[in-house]
Amino acid sequence: MLWLKAWHVIFMVTWFAGLFYLPRLFVYHADATDDISHARFVIMERKLFIIMTIGAVLTAIFGIWMLADYAWAAWHGSVWLMAKLVLVGALLVYHLYCLKIMREFRAGTAHHSHVFYRWINEIPALLLVAIVLLVVAKPF
Ligand code: HEM
Incomplete structure (x- = not known):
């Protein structure tokens, strides 16, 4: 079961690399004015989105x-596990929101300023802190 946890954490890091960097690409993309930069950002965003997905x-x-193997039987009544799964759901919503923004950039209809994309970048950071504290400390 420790092997499962190790792979879980390894792929979680891969996922977060994308969740952190994709909105940075949106920041630069929002400031890009020429067609060559636009085309390059569209390709970079698409490839990063595939990897993070x-x-x-x-x-x-x-x-x-892990849930099926041992964790659900051990902790299905625990608040930390339910809270973690809810926050993972929020992370998935954020992931899909990034897809929506990426499609807007590709279509040329993205309308937010670079400041907006800087701010949404904080959402996965907050979720990461909350989820890791819940799952490692299991406080309740
Ligand atoms: C569908 C999504 C997910 C499910 C079903 C899930 C489920 C689990 C389960 C059952 C464990 C084992 C708990 C234990 O043995 O103590 C675990 C461990 C862990 N999970 Fe997740 N998880 C998910 C997503 C995530 C995400 C998005 C993160 C990070 C933001 C994350 C971070 C961790 C960490 C760091 C551990 C290791 C905790 C430790 O050993 O103390 N998980 N996860």
Whole structure:
């Protein structure tokens, strides 16, 4: 079961690399004015989104595998586990919101300033801190 946890954490790091960097690309993309930069950012965003989606799917697969293997039986009544799963749901919503923004950039309809993309970058950081504290400290 420690092998499952190790792969879970490895793919979680892959996922977060994308969750942190994609909005940075949006910041630069929002400031880009020429067609060549626009085309380059569209490609970079798409490739990063594919990698981070693979990270998300594999994180979920190993997480659900651990739940089925031992964790659900051990902790299904625990508040920390329910809270963690709710926050993971919020992370998935954020992931899909990034997809929506990426499509807006590709279509040329993205309308927010670079300041907006800087701010949304804080959301995965807050979720990361909350989820790791919950799952490692299991406070309640
Ligand atoms: C579908 C999504 C997920 C499921 C079903 C899931 C489930 C689990 C389970 C069952 C464990 C084992 C707990 C234990 O043995 O103590 C675990 C460990 C862990 N999870 Fe997740 N998880 C998911 C997503 C995430 C995400 C998004 C993060 C990070 C933000 C994360 C971070 C961790 C960490 C750091 C551990 C190791 C905790 C420790 O050993 O103390 N998980 N996860």
